[in-house]
Amino acid sequence: MELLNIKECDIANKKVFIRCDFNVPMDDYNNITDDRRIRSALATINYCLDQKCAIILGSHFGRPKDGVKDEKYSLSPVARRLHQLLKLDIQLAEDVVGESAMKLSSELKGGEILLLENLRFEKGETKNDAEFSRALASMVDIYINDAFGVSHRAHASVEGITQFFDKEHKAAGFLLQKEIQFFGVLLERPVRPFAAIVGGSKVSGKLEALINLLPKVDKILIGGGMAFTFLKALGYDVGKSLVEDDLIPEAIKVMEEARRLGVKFYLPVDVVAAEKFAPDSMSRLVSAQEIPEGWMGLDIGPATVRLYRQVLADVQTILWNGPMGVYEMERFARGSNKIAHFVADSYATTVVGGGDTADLVQRVGLDEEITFISTGGGASLELLEGKVLPGVKALLK
Template sequence: MHITKQTIDQVDLRGKRVIIRVDFNVPLDDTLQITDDSRIRAALPTINHTVDEGGMVILCSHLGRPKGKPSPELSLAPVAKRLKRFLGKEVIFSPDCVGPKVKNLVSQLKPGDVLLLENLRFHPEEESNDEQFAAELASLGDVYINEAFGAAHRSHASTAGITKFIKTSAAGYLMKREVEYLEGAVEKPIRPFVAILGGAKVSGKIGVIENLGKKVDKVIIGGGMAFTFIKAMGLEIGRSMVEDDMLEFAKGIHQHALERGVKFYLPVDCVVAASLDPGAETKIVPTQEIPEGWYGMDIGPASVKLFSEAIQNAKTILWNGPMGMFERDAFARGTQAIAHAVANAYALTIVGGGDTALAVHRSGETDSMSFISTGGGAALQLLEGGEMPGLAALPDR
């Protein structure tokens, strides 16, 4: 599968001021230390290529949700520090992303220099895709590279608006890989193609379930959303999470899958807790025997065995969403076991960002996956077959 958009390799960067929209929306702890820098590392090939080609790098990104005003705890300053370590060279940090100070810093750049602008979302105009703000950003450079797959499903000034005001735009290496892997898996999968879908809600994955349901050979459902399917089959689910308005949809999806010959797997047992308190009593029960008043929190060992068997002969595996409340150790086993099973399969394995990427990271299986998406919401939108404003705004080859 080849991306149809113009990419960084087709653009002359020598001596040019190159604005690279990156996704440095990294998690920070209470002391403002970065707890996972994989998004920074993912952008390094594009940054290094621009430096090697003699371009002047102007990086811009958002971080968190500052609601359109400066907020010191969401500054990109810690990112500048980490980036400097990765690049082994000075990273100039700008206290803002537009305005005379920034223009002055840009005017002093020499080929190979790297400048990181402060958080774009400190300005409300970024998220409202304000034309004037987009034009002001564009005026800083000669070339625009979109490397922020994680924000490509948003129509913001720095992802979509900016392309109207700059002569040359293209996709970066990470953007290219994301699109090729995710679109390729869905459009031309090597079969058997297995989709593992988890997470809390069916409603958040309607489009993905519908789009993938037509293309996969097997669907495995876990996480909180499994209880909506289980209840739709007429079983008691205690106080487990359920979306009552999704029961008919779940029933229909299950039915359509069976009619099309798609193998459909639901948990056969689960770990239940007497309450949501961290120290509550837990036990493993078959899904037919969830006690009244108890909460389903994870898939059980029999489900792990069943799902692992179903994954074994797969040639393409797409996984989006954890199997339970993996943030708590007591309910992390199901997700970890599936991470190991996916890692051990002789298959092209694609992990759809967000929580799933974090779960894989915690299971120590990051290096065993073929591809881990950097964008949770963006990956979902692409898998639904939806329009990606940040991608659509780039010119075709």
């Protein structure tokens, strides 16, 4: 997929709208706990500053009620962090396309930056409303999408706005290009052997990705809650573990297809089981075939960790999407943490597919050791499913 490139776009001295993804995690005191998404946008912002552009930045943050302005979801902490990172004044509009934004945008000069308030404070954003898209587009000469994390959503600032710019006046930013190129190479021309580690709670969330990955990989390693649907499909008694019974036929099909294609398919051989889903629950280590009645598996066990390390020892490319257990609870995070350390220490090209897995890798302080961490969980998953994202489709050459 070849995208319209910001470097091929004449942006010098123009007014530019950059759609960023500043949906960053915050603590209870409104402090940003991980600014990776903000730092990821700096390359595109700095390039536009070098071209003497007047820059308008737009992003959503959290999930405010549709069209309701809520101080809790204000982008003011993001404006402060941008000011610290860029060493420039960042003007924050009080609204998105209202009086404040329109006045400030009309007065904006080259080298200045205006951050619009949370795009989701406008009802038209998530509804991909044409009038709202037109109002956003009317502020600028050039549109740049650098928000990979929301490019799977057909929202006004991602897809609708692109209808109001011809191909000479819209482009992908550096982050969006990097994400699309990385996943393109990973799925079309990976260095082999290529292994995918797929975890998370439900098979339903990863089924299409698994089906699309099967012809492309040499090995698949399954973990997390989704493993129990596969284990039950093999006839194991998995107690009260999370199982999607309606997807057992699909799980059988996936395993049969893996066998047909010669893809090695690995499931946990032991698990940490607990009486209930709680951090203080009584737990014990059991084989995957011997989960006590009424108990649930919440993490992979040490034998599985050893097996998976052995399986990954000779691979050249590792894609990891989804944790191996309930990593948010310390007692059930050991399997995920051990796999994270092994992936980080590997000489293979290692790619982490955003969302929970990126959060997990950051928690254990290994984010600098991974070759590439995607900034988008849902977006990276849809790419793995073989879909063309709406925000990307609008910028294809």
